[in-house]
Amino acid sequence: MLKVDGATVKIAGFTILRGLTLEVEIGRIVGLIGRNGAGKTTTLRTIMGLVDLQSGDVQLEGQSLVGLAPHVRAQRGIGYMPEDRRLIPAMTVEQNILLPAWARDIPNADQRLQTIYKLMPEVKELASRGSTQCSGGQQKLVALARSFMSGSKLLLLDEPFEGVAPALSQRLVRAVKELAEAEQGVSVLVCESEFKWARLLAEKIYVIERGETTQETTPAAAPAHAVPDNFTTARASELTS
């Protein structure tokens, strides 16, 4: 279980997260939905240890991660798919996927790779291709596969559906669900700027506004598309009641 409790983060003197609180229970897929600049990426970077907390706590399985370097958090089973994919251009698809295992001494790396290939055969087909020779959508699948290499307990996915055609988005939804099923007990936190795909994927959805979670809702109660301007806390509680 992931717990973010009262996370406050300052970047360059500005308060970006304001006591943000959320929970991802073991084995659940949870969405974090908010407009551009709401603080989604900062939240994931905070959980990954890429930015420091001013106050508050981040816990995985009841243990605080505060003060642990990002690579130590990865060793503890956290996988991160950044917004911009960040594949290494000089490497093949397979080398990119294996990179977290080489860097962090991840156990069962070969077994995990075979599981990934079984669940995502299109990634296996690309294995020996240079990562720059993949389309943007294919690179998203590769980045998802790479996050799964270290994410045995928690997957942090930053806008996996952004700029992806509907057919591939459906494929990504299935891939995340299948990965989660194959790796029993893995928790997933997925950020998006609209509800559309998160509704199909997540079992619980938080709305993030100006660096704090303002609402918790269910996929069935969430609006179908963008966060509407009138989706205030009051309106959302009507939806969930």
Ligand SMILES: Nc1ncnc2c1ncn2[C@@H]1O[C@H](COP(=O)(O)OP(=O)(O)OP(=O)(O)O)[C@@H](O)[C@H]1O
């Ligand atoms: N390095 C930085 N320096 C200054 N401000 C920053 C920095 N990184 C983020 N911010 C600010 O923090 C706020 C939250 O940014 P963040 O990237 O977390 O938002 P987001 O919800 O992921 O947005 P998007 O949907 O555009 O990806 C924004 O106002 C942004 O301008």
Ligand SMILES: [Mg+2]
């Ligand atoms: Mg972002």
